[in-house]
Amino acid sequence: MSKVITSIEINAPLEKVYNFSKEIEAFPEFMADIKEITVLSNEKTEKGSKYKSHWVGYIKDFNLSVKWNEVDVWDDTEHICYFEMPEGEGDYEIYKGIWKFSPKDENTTFVEMEIEVEYNVPMIGALIKKLIAKLVKQNADGMLEAIKGQVE
Numbered sequence: 001m002s003k004v005i006t007s008i009e010i011n012a013p014l015e016k017v018y019n020f021s022k023e024i025e026a027f028p029e030f031m032a033d034i035k036e037i038t039v040l041s042n043e044k045t046e047k048g049s050k051y052k053s054h055w056v057g058y059i060k061d062f063n064l065s066v067k068w069n070e071v072d073v074w075d076d077t078e079h080i081c082y083f084e085m086p087e088g089e090g091d092y093e094i095y096k097g098i099w100k101f102s103p104k105d106e107n108t109t110f111v112e113m114e115i116e117v118e119y120n121v122p123m124i125g126a127l128i129k130k131l132i133a134k135l136v137k138q139n140a141d142g143m144l145e146a147i148k149g150q151v152e
Helices: 014-021 024-029 126-151
Strands: 002-010 034-044 048-059 064-075 080-084 094-105 108-118
Touching: 002 126, 014 094, 014 108, 014 126, 024 034, 024 048, 108 126
Parallel strands: none
Antiparallel strands: 002 108, 034 048, 048 064, 064 080, 080 094, 094 108
């Protein structure tokens, strides 16, 4: 399993960045490697909300579409999102992580994303698994840069 950690500083207030990041259905509009996101359910929770969504991504290097369902649990008091692919609901063996949003000051937000991913393909070697981890890191970096570009 690979673990990817990335972060970014965004020149926008915490609530603006956090609320924009919850609008996942808009991601395909500004992220080239995400082809589709369909929100399957959205429910209020004690601390925020819980989404279940279907994602379709594209790995250009492999000319490959990757599909998965994802559950996002947003904690509006702590400004954290826990996400996970339910077992058996996608092309990954494991896909889960956390987003943390914290204010650096009143007009700057620090966003950190940690992802654990395992993508098993029969006959795939360690080198390819490292490449997949690199691509997940590039995707996460791209997601944070795209969000930054939208809210700044």
